[in-house]
Amino acid sequence: MSYANFVSLNRKAYAPSIIARFARNSSFKVLGQEEDKERINQLFSLLSLSETGAVLINHAKEQKYRFKMNKGMFEYGGANPYTKVVNLNPKYNNGRLVGTLAHELRHLMQYSSGAMPEINSLDFKSYMMQNRAMEADAEALGVLVSWELKKAGFPDSWNIYKKESPHLATAFENNINISKEKAMTETFKAWYDNKALIDTYDSFQVSDLENIDEYDDCKFDKKLSSANIIKMLCKDPVTEKKYFTEADSLLEEEKYITISDNNKKRAERFLNDEMLIEEYGVKDFSYKKLPVRDDARYKKAKKSSGKKTTNKRVDYSSDAIMIAQNKLLGR
Numbered sequence: 001m002s003y004a005n006f007v008s009l010n011r012k013a014y015a016p017s018i019i020a021r022f023a024r025n026s027s028f029k030v031l032g033q034e035e036d037k038e039r040i041n042q043l044f045s046l047l048s049l050s051e052t053g054a055v056l057i058n059h060a061k062e063q064k065y066r067f068k069m070n071k072g073m074f075e076y077g078g079a080n081p082y083t084k085v086v087n088l089n090p091k092y093n094n095g096r097l098v099g100t101l102a103h104e105l106r107h108l109m110q111y112s113s114g115a116m117p118e119i120n121s122l123d124f125k126s127y128m129m130q131n132r133a134m135e136a137d138a139e140a141l142g143v144l145v146s147w148e149l150k151k152a153g154f155p156d157s158w159n160i161y162k163k164e165s166p167h168l169a170t171a172f173e174n175n176i177n178i179s180k181e182k183a184m185t186e187t188f189k190a191w192y193d194n195k196a197l198i199d200t201y202d203s204f205q206v207s208d209l210e211n212i213d214e215y216d217d218c219k220f221d222k223k224l225s226s227a228n229i230i231k232m233l234c235k236d237p238v239t240e241k242k243y244f245t246e247a248d249s250l251l252e253e254e255k256y257i258t259i260s261d262n263n264k265k266r267a268e269r270f271l272n273d274e275m276l277i278e279e280y281g282v283k284d285f286s287y288k289k290l291p292v293r294d295d296a297r298y299k300k301a302k303k304s305s306g307k308k309t310t311n312k313r314v315d316y317s318s319d320a321i322m323i324a325q326n327k328l329l330g331r
């Protein structure tokens with residue numbers, strides 16, 4: 001059965017009353033105590049009220065992921081494609097966690113589309129573009145789901161996005177009357193406005209490189225173009241059609257590949273290493289062409305832009321998710 005058929009046949013089965021039942025004999029394995037299972041089932045019930053959420057749920061079910069409330073974690077949540085476990089932090093309320101769940105389930109879908117954090121094979125620039133786009137897309141989906149939940153009478157998740165990532169919520173809100181595709185594209189693009197967040201994700205990438213202890217498998221020669229990445233990631237899960245309304249080359253543009261001076265220097269320190277080049281034959285100089293952010297100018301612009309900064313303020317909500325992923329990936 002094709003995925004499209006699978007989804008359309010099953011979509012009706014996700015009415016909340018059924019989810020509550022489905023919870024008990026679901027093919028989702030919920031790890032942990034009864035109360036944790038209850039909570040996870042509540043989140044699935046809530047998520048299933050969003051059309052997009054229901055499709056994300058179906059996909060995770062098909063992929064046989066397991067779910068866990070993890071009291072020990074510091075982050076909102078994390079998804080591990082190797083162990084097939086999604087962790088959520090019970091400390092946060094359902095409004096927050098339903099957005100996190102949507103974000104994590106979207107990552108599972110990205111993995112199925114061929115996006116994987118192949119730190120050993122992609123060149124630095126390709127990995128960076130993919131890594132950033134995965135987060136931008138997962139957040140765009142989180143915002144979309146929260147919008148759909150608001151329309152269904154459950155505004156908590158939307159209100160959290162409005163408060164904590166206003167640049168994303170505003171980008172979506174200002175464009176949803178034009179089209180869903182445009183709203184998702186603008187939300188995706190708005191993700192790149194948070195430069196501190198980008199730096200954090202990039203710094204995880206560099207740390208991952210620095211922590212590689214086995215150079216034998218290091219190639220760093222596989223390339224992904226902006227068009228490859230957009231084609232792989234930017235699909236509406238409901239229609240299965242591309243949602244991206246901008247040029248496919250967008251991710252090659254300066255704004256999308258600008259890197260902090262510090263992260264670029266760290267990348268260079270690693271990749272320009274004599275041993276790596278001579279003994280292991282690594283020749284990845286893709287970092288060299290990445291434009292460096294003029295941090296002084298960025299700071300000044302931030303200071304002088306007055307009210308505008310609320311739209312582009314620094315938020316770390318998604319870093320937390322990234323930290324979780326990295327930890328759970330054991331990297």
Ligand SMILES: [Zn+2]
Nearest residue numbers: 135138321322
């Ligand atoms: Zn993420």
